[in-house]
Amino acid sequence: MQEFYSQWDHVVKKVTQFDLSFSEESLETNFNKLLNHEIPSMEQFLHVCQLATKYFRQFENVVDVEIKPDDKLVIYMDVLKP
Incomplete structure (x- = not known):
């Protein structure tokens, strides 16, 4: 299992396989993995x-943003868990 150090929160992340079936059970399992500092592989993340x-893209309020190779991308969002 690969490990990566994250500069923004100073925690070692472990790369693991995520279940991409998008069932209710898999979403909860994947959410718990994220809470335990486990992250998906780059291939899974890109998928x-x-x-x-x-x-x-189905929604009209989506805006295209150009990201250059040396830019850092930080995604902020609300994660709601019932």
């Missing part, structure tokens, strides 16, 4: 980003 992009 979810592509699915999200496809979904969100």
